[in-house]
Amino acid sequence: MTAERTLLATPVHNLAAAAKAIILSTLACILAHIGFKEVVYPAIFGQKWWFQDVDATTREAVVHDTVTSFIMSPLLVWLYFLSVRLRIFAS
Protein backbone atom coordinates (compact mmCIF):
# COMPACT_ATOMS: atom_id res chain seq x y z
CA MET A 1 0.00 0.00 0.00
CA THR A 2 1.43 3.40 -0.89
CA ALA A 3 1.57 6.27 1.54
CA GLU A 4 -1.03 8.08 -0.52
CA ARG A 5 -3.46 5.18 -0.23
CA THR A 6 -2.87 5.13 3.48
CA LEU A 7 -3.53 8.84 3.49
CA LEU A 8 -6.75 8.37 1.56
CA ALA A 9 -7.82 5.64 3.94
CA THR A 10 -7.64 7.86 7.00
CA PRO A 11 -9.46 11.13 6.32
CA VAL A 12 -12.90 10.15 7.59
CA HIS A 13 -11.43 9.42 10.98
CA ASN A 14 -9.15 12.46 10.86
CA LEU A 15 -11.77 14.79 9.43
CA ALA A 16 -14.15 13.98 12.28
CA ALA A 17 -11.47 14.63 14.88
CA ALA A 18 -10.35 17.83 13.14
CA ALA A 19 -13.94 19.06 12.86
CA LYS A 20 -14.51 18.44 16.56
CA ALA A 21 -11.30 20.27 17.45
CA ILE A 22 -12.26 23.26 15.32
CA ILE A 23 -15.81 23.43 16.70
CA LEU A 24 -14.49 23.26 20.26
CA SER A 25 -11.94 26.00 19.53
CA THR A 26 -14.62 28.20 17.99
CA LEU A 27 -16.83 27.76 21.02
CA ALA A 28 -13.88 28.53 23.30
CA CYS A 29 -13.25 31.79 21.44
CA ILE A 30 -16.93 32.79 21.63
CA LEU A 31 -17.01 31.97 25.34
CA ALA A 32 -13.83 33.99 25.90
CA HIS A 33 -15.39 36.91 24.03
CA ILE A 34 -18.55 36.83 26.14
CA GLY A 35 -16.51 36.31 29.31
CA PHE A 36 -14.29 39.31 28.68
CA LYS A 37 -17.19 41.52 27.70
CA GLU A 38 -19.58 40.62 30.49
CA VAL A 39 -17.34 39.57 33.37
CA VAL A 40 -13.63 40.32 33.12
CA TYR A 41 -13.61 43.92 31.87
CA PRO A 42 -16.40 45.10 34.17
CA ALA A 43 -14.73 43.34 37.11
CA ILE A 44 -11.33 44.90 36.42
CA PHE A 45 -12.32 48.39 35.41
CA GLY A 46 -15.71 48.89 37.01
CA GLN A 47 -18.76 50.56 35.59
CA LYS A 48 -17.26 54.06 35.41
CA TRP A 49 -14.37 53.11 33.21
CA TRP A 50 -14.12 54.80 29.80
CA PHE A 51 -14.79 51.47 28.14
CA GLN A 52 -18.40 51.82 29.18
CA ASP A 53 -18.77 55.09 27.31
CA VAL A 54 -17.86 53.86 23.85
CA ASP A 55 -20.43 52.62 21.37
CA ALA A 56 -21.35 48.96 21.08
CA THR A 57 -19.39 48.34 17.86
CA THR A 58 -16.18 49.73 19.33
CA ARG A 59 -16.66 47.71 22.50
CA GLU A 60 -17.11 44.53 20.47
CA ALA A 61 -13.99 45.37 18.46
CA VAL A 62 -11.91 45.86 21.61
CA VAL A 63 -13.10 42.58 23.09
CA HIS A 64 -12.47 40.83 19.77
CA ASP A 65 -8.93 42.22 19.65
CA THR A 66 -8.34 41.04 23.19
CA VAL A 67 -9.40 37.48 22.37
CA THR A 68 -7.66 37.15 19.01
CA SER A 69 -4.57 39.30 19.25
CA PHE A 70 -3.66 39.35 22.90
CA ILE A 71 -4.61 35.80 23.87
CA MET A 72 -4.89 33.55 20.83
CA SER A 73 -2.07 34.96 18.71
CA PRO A 74 0.66 34.64 21.37
CA LEU A 75 -0.60 31.14 22.18
CA LEU A 76 -0.54 30.18 18.50
CA VAL A 77 2.93 31.63 17.97
CA TRP A 78 4.22 29.63 20.92
CA LEU A 79 2.62 26.40 19.63
CA TYR A 80 3.90 26.98 16.10
CA PHE A 81 7.35 27.79 17.39
CA LEU A 82 7.36 24.50 19.29
CA SER A 83 6.27 22.77 16.09
CA VAL A 84 9.00 24.13 13.84
CA ARG A 85 11.95 24.55 16.19
CA LEU A 86 15.09 22.72 15.19
CA ARG A 87 13.50 21.51 11.98
CA ILE A 88 13.85 24.63 9.89
CA PHE A 89 17.46 23.89 8.98
CA ALA A 90 17.13 20.14 9.43
CA SER A 91 17.91 19.03 5.89
Add this chain to the structure above:
Amino acid sequence: MHFRLSNLSSPPLLPQVTKLGTQGVLCRWESTCQASRLGLALHCGMSAYDFVYAFPKDPSKGYVYYLHHAAVLAVFMPVLAFERLHFYAAAAALVEATNPLVMIMQQIDLFKLKESYVAGLTRVNWPIIYVFTGASLLVSWIVVRLMLLPFVGCTYFQDSAAYYAGAPELAILTKTLGAASVAAAAFIWALSCVWFVDMLKIGYKEVFGKKANQ
Protein backbone atom coordinates in the same frame (compact mmCIF):
# COMPACT_ATOMS: atom_id res chain seq x y z
CA MET B 1 -17.31 13.83 24.77
CA HIS B 2 -14.74 11.29 23.60
CA PHE B 3 -12.53 13.70 21.73
CA ARG B 4 -8.78 13.87 21.98
CA LEU B 5 -6.43 15.63 19.64
CA SER B 6 -4.23 12.56 19.68
CA ASN B 7 -7.04 10.80 17.79
CA LEU B 8 -5.58 12.51 14.73
CA SER B 9 -3.27 9.64 13.92
CA SER B 10 -0.61 9.80 11.25
CA PRO B 11 -0.12 6.96 8.76
CA PRO B 12 3.18 5.13 9.18
CA LEU B 13 6.14 6.00 6.98
CA LEU B 14 6.43 3.44 4.22
CA PRO B 15 9.53 1.88 2.63
CA GLN B 16 9.45 3.73 -0.68
CA VAL B 17 9.18 7.03 1.15
CA THR B 18 11.92 6.33 3.65
CA LYS B 19 14.22 5.42 0.72
CA LEU B 20 14.28 9.13 -0.08
CA GLY B 21 17.02 9.25 2.47
CA THR B 22 16.53 12.83 3.58
CA GLN B 23 14.97 12.51 6.96
CA GLY B 24 14.62 16.26 7.23
CA VAL B 25 12.36 16.42 4.20
CA LEU B 26 10.28 13.50 5.41
CA CYS B 27 10.05 15.05 8.81
CA ARG B 28 8.74 18.29 7.36
CA TRP B 29 6.23 16.58 5.08
CA GLU B 30 4.81 13.87 7.24
CA SER B 31 5.59 14.52 10.88
CA THR B 32 3.13 16.08 13.23
CA CYS B 33 3.14 16.81 16.91
CA GLN B 34 0.63 17.72 19.55
CA ALA B 35 1.67 21.39 19.36
CA SER B 36 1.08 21.60 15.60
CA ARG B 37 -2.30 19.83 15.84
CA LEU B 38 -3.43 22.04 18.68
CA GLY B 39 -2.12 25.18 16.99
CA LEU B 40 -3.83 24.43 13.69
CA ALA B 41 -7.09 23.51 15.41
CA LEU B 42 -7.04 26.70 17.49
CA HIS B 43 -6.14 28.77 14.43
CA CYS B 44 -9.07 27.34 12.47
CA GLY B 45 -11.32 27.87 15.48
CA MET B 46 -10.21 31.48 15.77
CA SER B 47 -10.94 32.07 12.08
CA ALA B 48 -14.35 30.41 12.39
CA TYR B 49 -15.12 32.57 15.45
CA ASP B 50 -14.25 35.67 13.41
CA PHE B 51 -16.44 34.47 10.55
CA VAL B 52 -19.57 33.54 12.46
CA TYR B 53 -19.42 35.77 15.53
CA ALA B 54 -17.08 38.75 15.35
CA PHE B 55 -17.07 40.02 11.78
CA PRO B 56 -20.87 40.22 11.37
CA LYS B 57 -20.90 42.70 14.29
CA ASP B 58 -18.22 44.90 12.77
CA PRO B 59 -19.22 46.78 9.60
CA SER B 60 -15.62 47.90 9.05
CA LYS B 61 -14.55 44.39 8.13
CA GLY B 62 -14.61 44.30 4.34
CA TYR B 63 -14.44 41.38 1.93
CA VAL B 64 -10.64 41.19 2.16
CA TYR B 65 -10.88 40.02 5.77
CA TYR B 66 -13.41 37.36 4.80
CA LEU B 67 -11.20 36.22 1.91
CA HIS B 68 -8.17 36.09 4.20
CA HIS B 69 -9.98 33.94 6.75
CA ALA B 70 -11.50 31.74 4.04
CA ALA B 71 -7.99 31.08 2.69
CA VAL B 72 -6.75 30.17 6.18
CA LEU B 73 -9.64 27.77 6.78
CA ALA B 74 -9.47 26.24 3.29
CA VAL B 75 -5.81 25.35 3.76
CA PHE B 76 -5.45 24.60 7.45
CA MET B 77 -8.48 22.32 7.77
CA PRO B 78 -7.19 19.76 5.24
CA VAL B 79 -3.64 20.13 6.57
CA LEU B 80 -4.96 19.28 10.01
CA ALA B 81 -7.19 16.46 8.78
CA PHE B 82 -4.74 14.80 6.38
CA GLU B 83 -1.75 15.19 8.67
CA ARG B 84 0.58 16.45 5.98
CA LEU B 85 2.72 19.62 5.66
CA HIS B 86 2.34 20.61 9.32
CA PHE B 87 5.85 22.01 9.37
CA TYR B 88 5.18 24.42 6.50
CA ALA B 89 1.79 25.43 7.84
CA ALA B 90 3.24 26.09 11.29
CA ALA B 91 6.21 28.03 9.91
CA ALA B 92 4.01 30.18 7.68
CA ALA B 93 1.50 30.76 10.46
CA LEU B 94 4.20 32.40 12.60
CA VAL B 95 2.98 35.57 10.85
CA GLU B 96 0.51 35.72 13.74
CA ALA B 97 3.33 37.24 15.77
CA THR B 98 2.59 40.66 14.30
CA ASN B 99 -1.03 40.70 15.47
CA PRO B 100 -0.54 42.02 19.03
CA LEU B 101 1.47 45.00 17.77
CA VAL B 102 -1.10 45.76 15.07
CA MET B 103 -3.86 45.74 17.65
CA ILE B 104 -1.97 47.96 20.10
CA MET B 105 -1.57 50.51 17.30
CA GLN B 106 -5.21 50.23 16.29
CA GLN B 107 -6.46 50.68 19.83
CA ILE B 108 -4.23 53.66 20.50
CA ASP B 109 -5.70 55.16 17.33
CA LEU B 110 -9.23 54.09 18.16
CA PHE B 111 -9.25 55.81 21.54
CA LYS B 112 -7.10 58.73 20.38
CA LEU B 113 -4.72 58.03 23.22
CA LYS B 114 -1.76 59.77 21.61
CA GLU B 115 -3.60 63.07 21.36
CA SER B 116 -5.72 63.32 24.46
CA TYR B 117 -5.23 61.79 27.84
CA VAL B 118 -7.97 59.57 29.12
CA ALA B 119 -9.13 59.34 32.70
CA GLY B 120 -7.25 56.58 34.47
CA LEU B 121 -4.55 56.33 31.85
CA THR B 122 -2.89 59.73 32.26
CA ARG B 123 0.32 58.36 33.73
CA VAL B 124 1.11 56.41 30.58
CA ASN B 125 3.27 58.09 27.99
CA TRP B 126 1.19 57.10 24.97
CA PRO B 127 3.15 59.04 22.32
CA ILE B 128 6.32 57.13 23.21
CA ILE B 129 4.45 53.83 23.28
CA TYR B 130 2.94 54.64 19.90
CA VAL B 131 6.30 55.36 18.29
CA PHE B 132 8.00 52.34 19.88
CA THR B 133 5.15 50.01 18.92
CA GLY B 134 5.05 51.38 15.38
CA ALA B 135 8.77 50.86 14.87
CA SER B 136 8.58 47.35 16.32
CA LEU B 137 5.65 46.59 14.06
CA LEU B 138 7.51 47.66 10.93
CA VAL B 139 10.57 45.58 11.79
CA SER B 140 8.59 42.51 12.78
CA TRP B 141 6.37 42.87 9.71
CA ILE B 142 9.41 42.80 7.42
CA VAL B 143 10.97 39.81 9.16
CA VAL B 144 7.92 37.71 9.98
CA ARG B 145 5.69 38.39 7.00
CA LEU B 146 7.63 39.77 4.07
CA MET B 147 10.72 37.59 4.52
CA LEU B 148 9.49 34.48 6.30
CA LEU B 149 6.65 33.57 3.92
CA PRO B 150 8.84 33.49 0.77
CA PHE B 151 11.49 31.59 2.75
CA VAL B 152 8.94 28.95 3.76
CA GLY B 153 7.71 28.80 0.15
CA CYS B 154 11.24 28.26 -1.19
CA THR B 155 11.87 25.56 1.43
CA TYR B 156 8.63 23.88 0.41
CA PHE B 157 9.56 23.84 -3.28
CA GLN B 158 13.06 22.52 -2.57
CA ASP B 159 11.68 19.80 -0.35
CA SER B 160 8.91 18.87 -2.76
CA ALA B 161 11.45 18.23 -5.53
CA ALA B 162 13.33 15.84 -3.24
CA TYR B 163 10.16 14.25 -1.93
CA TYR B 164 8.59 13.53 -5.30
CA ALA B 165 11.90 12.48 -6.87
CA GLY B 166 11.99 9.59 -4.44
CA ALA B 167 8.34 8.72 -4.67
CA PRO B 168 6.86 9.93 -7.96
CA GLU B 169 3.88 7.60 -7.75
CA LEU B 170 2.64 9.28 -4.60
CA ALA B 171 0.55 12.12 -3.99
CA ILE B 172 -2.16 13.66 -6.08
CA LEU B 173 -3.84 14.56 -2.83
CA THR B 174 -0.68 15.88 -1.20
CA LYS B 175 0.28 17.81 -4.32
CA THR B 176 -3.15 19.42 -4.44
CA LEU B 177 -2.91 20.28 -0.77
CA GLY B 178 0.58 21.69 -1.27
CA ALA B 179 -0.47 23.78 -4.25
CA ALA B 180 -3.45 25.16 -2.32
CA SER B 181 -1.20 25.97 0.64
CA VAL B 182 1.30 27.79 -1.55
CA ALA B 183 -1.47 29.74 -3.27
CA ALA B 184 -2.94 30.77 0.10
CA ALA B 185 0.50 31.75 1.44
CA ALA B 186 1.13 33.80 -1.73
CA PHE B 187 -2.21 35.53 -1.29
CA ILE B 188 -1.45 36.34 2.35
CA TRP B 189 2.03 37.53 1.39
CA ALA B 190 0.55 39.84 -1.27
CA LEU B 191 -1.92 41.20 1.28
CA SER B 192 0.96 41.73 3.71
CA CYS B 193 2.82 43.73 1.04
CA VAL B 194 -0.24 45.93 0.44
CA TRP B 195 -0.74 46.46 4.18
CA PHE B 196 2.96 47.20 4.58
CA VAL B 197 2.72 49.99 2.01
CA ASP B 198 -0.33 51.34 3.89
CA MET B 199 1.65 51.28 7.15
CA LEU B 200 4.56 53.09 5.53
CA LYS B 201 2.16 55.79 4.31
CA ILE B 202 0.73 56.19 7.81
CA GLY B 203 4.22 56.31 9.31
CA TYR B 204 5.36 58.87 6.75
CA LYS B 205 2.33 61.02 7.49
CA GLU B 206 2.95 60.71 11.24
CA VAL B 207 6.59 61.73 11.00
CA PHE B 208 6.71 64.24 8.16
CA GLY B 209 3.13 65.51 8.39
CA LYS B 210 3.75 66.70 11.95
CA LYS B 211 7.01 68.40 10.98
CA ALA B 212 5.26 70.18 8.11
CA ASN B 213 2.53 71.38 10.49
CA GLN B 214 5.15 72.68 12.91
